[in-house]
Every structure is written in C-alpha cells, then in structure tokens.
Amino acid sequence: MSEVRSPVESDIMAHYSRAAGHIGLIRLANPPVNALSSAVRHDLCRALERASADTGAKAIVLCGENGLFCGGADILEFSKKTGGPALVPLINAIEAGEKPVVAAIEGVALGGGLEMALGCHYRIAHCQARLGLPEVMLGLLPGAGGTQRLPRLIGFPAALELITTGRHVSAEEALTLGLVDQVTDGDVQEAAVKFAQRVADEPLASRRLSTWKPPCPADLDTLLQGALGRLQSRARGALAPVACVHALQAATLPFAQGIEKEQELMATLFSSPQARAMQYCFFSQRIVGKWSLAGRANWKNTPVRTVHRAAVVGLGTMGRGITVTLVRAGIPTVAMEMDRGQLQAAQQAVTAMLEREATKQKRSLDSYLQLVQFTLERRHLQDVDLVIEAVYEDLALKKRLFSELCAVCRPDAILCTNTSGLDVDVIAGTTRRPEVVVGMHFFAPAHVMKLLEVVRGPRSSPVAVATVVHLGKLLGKVSVVVGNSPGFVGNRLLKPYMEQANFLLEEGATPEQVDGTLEEFGFAMGIFRMSDLSGLDVGWRVRRESGLTGPAVRPEESPRHRLGCRYCPLADLLCERGRLGQKTGQGWYLYEGPEGRKALPDPWLHGFLDEYRRQHALKPRRIDQQEVLERCLYALANEGFRVLEEGVAAGPEDIDTIYVLGYGWPAHMGGPMYHVATVGLSAVLTRLEHFHRAHPDVPQLQPSALLRHLVAQGSPPISKWRELVRVQRSQL
Numbered sequence: 001m002s003e004v005r006s007p008v009e010s011d012i013m014a015h016y017s018r019a020a021g022h023i024g025l026i027r028l029a030n031p032p033v034n035a036l037s038s039a040v041r042h043d044l045c046r047a048l049e050r051a052s053a054d055t056g057a058k059a060i061v062l063c064g065e066n067g068l069f070c071g072g073a074d075i076l077e078f079s080k081k082t083g084g085p086a087l088v089p090l091i092n093a094i095e096a097g098e099k100p101v102v103a104a105i106e107g108v109a110l111g112g113g114l115e116m117a118l119g120c121h122y123r124i125a126h127c128q129a130r131l132g133l134p135e136v137m138l139g140l141l142p143g144a145g146g147t148q149r150l151p152r153l154i155g156f157p158a159a160l161e162l163i164t165t166g167r168h169v170s171a172e173e174a175l176t177l178g179l180v181d182q183v184t185d186g187d188v189q190e191a192a193v194k195f196a197q198r199v200a201d202e203p204l205a206s207r208r209l210s211t212w213k214p215p216c217p218a219d220l221d222t223l224l225q226g227a228l229g230r231l232q233s234r235a236r237g238a239l240a241p242v243a244c245v246h247a248l249q250a251a252t253l254p255f256a257q258g259i260e261k262e263q264e265l266m267a268t269l270f271s272s273p274q275a276r277a278m279q280y281c282f283f284s285q286r287i288v289g290k291w292s293l294a295g296r297a298n299w300k301n302t303p304v305r306t307v308h309r310a311a312v313v314g315l316g317t318m319g320r321g322i323t324v325t326l327v328r329a330g331i332p333t334v335a336m337e338m339d340r341g342q343l344q345a346a347q348q349a350v351t352a353m354l355e356r357e358a359t360k361q362k363r364s365l366d367s368y369l370q371l372v373q374f375t376l377e378r379r380h381l382q383d384v385d386l387v388i389e390a391v392y393e394d395l396a397l398k399k400r401l402f403s404e405l406c407a408v409c410r411p412d413a414i415l416c417t418n419t420s421g422l423d424v425d426v427i428a429g430t431t432r433r434p435e436v437v438v439g440m441h442f443f444a445p446a447h448v449m450k451l452l453e454v455v456r457g458p459r460s461s462p463v464a465v466a467t468v469v470h471l472g473k474l475l476g477k478v479s480v481v482v483g484n485s486p487g488f489v490g491n492r493l494l495k496p497y498m499e500q501a502n503f504l505l506e507e508g509a510t511p512e513q514v515d516g517t518l519e520e521f522g523f524a525m526g527i528f529r530m531s532d533l534s535g536l537d538v539g540w541r542v543r544r545e546s547g548l549t550g551p552a553v554r555p556e557e558s559p560r561h562r563l564g565c566r567y568c569p570l571a572d573l574l575c576e577r578g579r580l581g582q583k584t585g586q587g588w589y590l591y592e593g594p595e596g597r598k599a600l601p602d603p604w605l606h607g608f609l610d611e612y613r614r615q616h617a618l619k620p621r622r623i624d625q626q627e628v629l630e631r632c633l634y635a636l637a638n639e640g641f642r643v644l645e646e647g648v649a650a651g652p653e654d655i656d657t658i659y660v661l662g663y664g665w666p667a668h669m670g671g672p673m674y675h676v677a678t679v680g681l682s683a684v685l686t687r688l689e690h691f692h693r694a695h696p697d698v699p700q701l702q703p704s705a706l707l708r709h710l711v712a713q714g715s716p717p718i719s720k721w722r723e724l725v726r727v728q729r730s731q732l
C-alpha cells in the first residue's frame with residue numbers, strides 16, 4: 001500500500017494520507033489505545049474535512065495505529081472540563097458524508113470507538129479483533145449514538161444483551177450478528193482499502209444506520225420490561241444498566257428523538273457518583289498491575305519467565321477450576337491427584353467443564369483435552385515451569401507437599417500455593433528454595449472469578465512474583481500483589497466485617513435483616529448468605545486451629561470472650577449442630593435440602609437466637625440499617641487502613657479491587673476504601689470512635705493510626721493515599 005505522509009501530519013493524532021486506488025486513509029494515533037480525547041476529536045474533524053475535500057479520494061478508510069482501532073472515549077477526560085468537538089455530531093458527520101467510509105477494525109473497537117465505527121458505512125474486522133460497548137461497566141451508557149444505531153443494525157435482543165452486559169464479542173461473532181461486513185485474517189487496512197475501492201461508487205443512502213427503521217420484534221415491550229425486571233433485581237441499585245434499557249426503548253422513536261433521549265439519560269449518568277465510582281474501579285484495576293517490592297524491583301524492571309508447562313496438584317473444587325483456567329489459556333497442564341478414585345472423579349469433572357467451555361468458544365473438546373495430562377505420578381512434575389498446589393487447607397499437609405515438590409521439580413520451577421490465608425513463608429521454609437515460592441490465591445469458582453491475590457512472601461524473588469502476575473494476566477485475571485499476613489488482604493478484612501455481623505445478631509438483629517441491608521447497599525450477597533454458600537465449617541476449622549473454639553478453650557473462659565476481647569460463638573454453635581450452610585441444607589438459613597440454593601428464613605434459627613440472648617442476659621434492641629452498615633463496613637475499612645499501614649497492600653486501589661472482584665462489593669460503590677473516602681474520613685473516624693466507646697472490648701472498632709493520620713492531614717483525596725502511605729512507611 002503506497003501512501004504519502006508529510007512530516008507535519010505525522011505529529012497529529014488523526015492524520016490524513018492517501019492510500020492506493022483513490023482511497024483516503026485516516027489514522028488515529030493516540031497511544032496506547034487511540035482513545036478519543038478532545039485532541040483526537042479535533043484532529044479527526046480536520047482529517048475528515050481534508051478527506052472529503054480531496055478530489056483524488058473516492059472513499060475513505062478509518063483505522064488506528066498501534067494495531068488497535070479505538071478503545072473509546074478518553075475516560076481520563078470524564079473528570080475534567082475539556083473542550084473539543086463533541087462525539088455525537090462528529091459521528092453524525094462521518095455518517096452524513098458523501099464518500100463511503102470503511103472502518104478497519106483491529107485490536108479493539110470499544111465504546112465510543114465502536115460507536116464511531118457504527119457511524120461509518122462499512123466495517124471490516126481482523127479475525128482477532130474484539131468489539132463491544134462496555135460503557136455500562138463505567139456507570140454510563142453508549143452515549144454517542146450506540147443505543148440508537150446498534151439495535152437498528154443487529155436488532156433489539158442482541159443489542160440489549162451487548163449494551164447491558166458490556167460484553168466484548170469476537171470478530172467471528174460480530175460477523176454472525178451483522179455488526180461487521182467482513183472479517184479478514186490478513187492485513188485489515190489492506191482489506192479495507194480493497195473493500196473501499198469496490199464500494200466507492202455504490203449508493204450510500206442505505207448504509208446510513210440512522211435512516212434505518214429498527215427491526216422491532218412483536219414482543220419488544222415484554223423483552224424490555226423483562227430485562228428491566230432482571231436488571232433491577234440483579235444490578236442492586238446500579239443506575240447504568242437500567243438507563244441502558246430506557247435508552248434502547250427510545251430507539252423505536254425517530255433517530256433524532258432517540259438521540260435526544262440517549263443524551264438526556266447520559267447526562268444524568270455522566271455526573272452520577274456511581275459513574276465516578278466505576279471509573280475509579282477501572283483505573284484501580286490498572287494501578288494494581290504496577291506493583292513494586294521492598295527493594296527496587298517492580299513491574300517494569302523485573303523479567304518474566306515464560307510458563308510453557310504448568311501443573312496443578314490437588315484436584316478438589318479449586319484445583320479443577322484452576323486446571324480449566326490454565327487449559328483455556330492454552331497452557332499445557334499436568335493435573336495431579338494422590339488418590340486414584342479422586343483422580344477419576346476430577347478427570348470427569350474437568351472434562352465436563354472443558355466441554356462447556358468448548359461449546360461456548362466454538363472449539364473442539366479435543367483441542368482442550370490434548371493440553372491436559374491427568375496423573376497420579378510425581379515424576380510428571382519434573383519438567384514443569386510452575387506448580388500450583390491446591391490441596392486441602394491444612395498447613396502440615398502443604399508443608400509436606402512443598403518439601404516433596406522441591407525434591408521432584410526443576411530447581412527453577414516456581415512453586416505456588418493456593419492457600420487462602422496460611423503463612424506462605426512457613427510453607428516456603430520447608431523447601432530449599434524459598435525464593436521460588438509464591439502464593440496464588442484464586443477465588444471460587446476459580447475459572448470464573450477474575451481476582452487473583454499474588455502473595456509475596458518475604459523471601460519470594462521478584463522474578464517469581466513477576467512471573468505469577470504475568471501468568472495471572474494470561475489467565476484473564478486481575479492480579480493484586482499482597483503481603484504475607486494471615487488471610488492476606490481479602491480474608492483478613494472479612495474477619496472484622498463478619499464479627500460485627502455476628503455481634504449484631506447477639507444484640508437483636510436477624511441474618512435476614514443484616515443481609516437485606518447489605519444487599520440493599522449493593523452487595524451481591526449478604527454476609528450470612530455468603531457464609532452459608534462457602535460453608536460454615538471453613539471458618540470453624542480456622543477458629544479451632546487457632547484455639548478460639550474447641551477443646552483448646554479453657555473451661556473457665558467466658559463463651560463470649562477470648563483473650564479479653566469480645567467473641568461471638570454463634571457460628572461455632574451452629575457448626576456443632578451440623579448446620580454447615582447450603583451443603584447440609586441448614587446454616588444461617590434454611591434450604592430446600594442439602595445443596596439447596598434458595599435461602600429461606602428459619603424459624604428454628606430465630607428461636608435459637610432468642611434462647612441464646614436469654615441465656616447470656618442480652619437484651620435485644622432495635623438495630624437500624626445505618627448501624628448495620630456502619631458497624632460492618634467501617635470495621636472492614638478500618639482493617640483496610642491497618643493493612644495499608646503494615647504494607648500488606650500497596651494502596652487503597654488494591655483493597656478496593658480485591659473487594660469488588662473477589663467479595664461482591666458493588667462496583668458502583670467503588671470498594672470499601674473508596675466508600676469511606678466518599679462518606680468522609682472525619683465522619684467515619686467519629687463513628688468508629690463512638691462504636692469503640694460503646695464496645696471497648698472490640699479492638700477492630702478502635703480507629704487505626706492511619707485513619708487518624710489522614711484525618712489530621714485534612715482528609716486528602718483517595719488518589720493521594722498510595723503515595724502518602726508509601727512515604728510514611730519508608731520513614732518507619
């Protein structure tokens with residue numbers, strides 16, 4: 001492809017040149033993702049003017065540099081007042097132009113990027129490209145005509161699904177949906193130029209989506225009402241998905257009216273606290289990738305080892321999910337068990353999971369199965385680059401296993417433990433190579449949940465940490481590097497949160513009341529429903545091992561106190577009665593039977609709570625929603641400040657990412673640290689002081705030193721905490 005570029009044009013962010021065969025070429029050049037910043041929009045307007053004035057160009061190809069079409073509007077600009085041409089009229093101008101415009105999509109076309117492509121008259125995609133309207137994930141809607149053009153092009157049902165989930169689709173799926181006109185596995189710009197030459201003289205009128213009548217299904221109202229109902233119950237107070245449906249509803253109106261409605265809805269979302277919170281989440285998930293260790297090693301200067309072959313040892317629920325995750329990412333994996341019966345059961349389960357995956361990805365099951373080797377034999381671990389241990393959460397067992405792994409694996413093999421809170425350094429200490437040992441804490445179900453806590457032990461090498469973080473990215477996870485503290489970050493913060501919920505039961509609340517309040521706040525699941533789902537025995541075992549309950553407790557000790565601090569034995573009492581949660585059909589709730597899913601209020605439990613309060617002379621009182629939220633969430637965030645003080649997490653973004661991706665904290669509320677920053681640190685401090693005065697035997701309610709310090713500093717914005725904490729720690 002020949003093109004003429006002047007030196008001046010090479011400096012601008014959307015520049016115009018001429019490709020072969022009378023085709024004008026506009027290239028977006030705003031690395032890393034060609035976001036449509038005000039400067040890009042400005043230059044794009046100029047480039048369009050030049051292209052339409054160029055009498056030598058019969059058609060135009062619009063493409064992006066850096067192997068990527070466009071990542072959408074510049075999210076950084078959302079919190080600033082920026083000028084530049086607005087996107088809606090710009091896209092309207094592309095569509096209204098007299099020359100056909102062909103979008104050449106490679107890499108991604110997302111958000112405003114895809115909306116711009118929808119304003120083009122044709123779309124050609126590279127086979128590896130991904131397309132989507134993910135604005136809902138940022139608390140917004142596709143407000144550059146996307147809610148109006150997409151249903152006109154692909155119909156309401158598909159548009160509704162794409163816009164309300166923000167899901168990216170592959171080029172192949174985009175072709176099936178009619179979202180693109182052609183897919184190529186060659187050079188997409190060359191294909192687009194050839195395509196543009198072919199269509200240069202075709203009439204344009206029928207290619208302008210704004211003139212199309214949307215294909216309205218007879219049951220459109222039912223479809224949209226059904227979606228609204230589902231979203232309102234699932235999105236738990238999130239505004240954006242609901243606004244997306246309303247905007248789509250307006251696509252039945254003439255285009256100009258539909259756009260007006262879209263803009264009106266966008267304006268309310270754009271300035272909403274929810275959108276700010278979700279955009280904070282977006283950037284937090286990128287900030288956590290920029291880890292650094294105590295020395296000078298960090299994400300930029302540390303080499304990564306390629307994992308050509310991995311192994312998973314222990315094929316229970318977690319091990320199976322981890323195996324599927326590795327295989328799905330194309331990594332040859334040894335899947336090992338110690339017991340033949342267990343291995344057979346795991347092989348069946350993993351095969352069934354991979355079969356579902358193959359159907360979803362339109363791939364053959366064999367292409368997955370050939371990547372996995374099920375085995376009972378240790379010798380198959382000899383040539384792997386990385387092992388993930390996923391055996392039962394028992395320190396002695398893990399220690400034994402790691403000393404065996406050290407003997408059998410290559411000296412440079414990285415040895416990871418999927419413990420959810422045990423001391424990674426103690427495990428590492430059983431090997432001769434503690435530097436290759438790293439924690440890799442997956443969340444259940446491991447093949448679904450996006451979060452990975454990467455636990456750096458004090459002796460983990462930077463290369464081992466970097467390799468595990470990189471592997472996490474290949475597996476589609478967001479890795480957060482955390483310190484080796486009991487429970488790491490996620491489970492450590494869960495403890496005070498759970499404790500407060502339990503204390504509230506002693507004081508007069510019911511599980512339904514606490515969960516209802518948390519779910520109304522936006523949690524996918526209240527704390528008691530979540531405990532029932534994970535199994536009450538998990539925490540019971542930890543408490544027995546740490547001597548908080550069970551035979552180690554001295555008989556003279558009060559059941560409601562341990563080591564001078566308040567203790568609530570309610571969960572232990574349920575476990576002693578065999579009420580372990582969903583798996584036994586009874587826990588904090590009643591289920592239709594063992595493994596039942598629907599949590600029903602349990603009259604027995606209510607009677608049990610009454611009796612417990614009587615026995616312990618606890619006078620039940622009315623507890624309002626505000627107290628439930630403040631006690632549970634402030635205690636959790638207070639522990640978050642301690643975790644920051646101790647350097648177990650590098651910044652509030654790390655904690656918030658962990659809670660949003662791993663613990664069902666609603667993204668539209670930002671995360672626990674973002675939440676307290678929004679409430680106001682001074683107000684949170686006052687409430688914690690109040691609660692601690694009322695409950696002096698609960699140390700978790702005592703405000704942390706960092707919280708006090710931040711308040712004393714005038715409550716700086718959350719974006720400044722990371723640096724403040726880093727400086728404070730470096731002075732210790």
Ligand SMILES: CCCCCCCC/C=C\C/C=C/C(=O)SCCNC(=O)CCNC(=O)[C@H](O)C(C)(C)COP(=O)(O)OP(=O)(O)OC[C@H]1O[C@@H](n2cnc3c(N)ncnc32)[C@H](O)[C@@H]1OP(=O)(O)O
Binds near residue numbers: 073076143267270
């Ligand atoms: C009063 C009414 C006012 C109305 C005003 C209306 C204005 C808006 C009009 C229309 C609506 C359009 C809205 C949008 O388009 S919103 C944006 C939609 N796009 C996205 O959500 C895409 C977000 N990006 C991604 O998903 C990924 O970054 C990726 C798939 C593009 C690339 O992934 P990967 O290779 O893994 O790289 P990173 O994620 O690490 O990103 C690299 C780097 O780039 C930054 N970045 C990515 N996308 C954007 C963006 N859209 N804007 C700004 N910056 C972006 C990212 O933060 C990383 O930065 P770094 O950490 O500093 O390196």
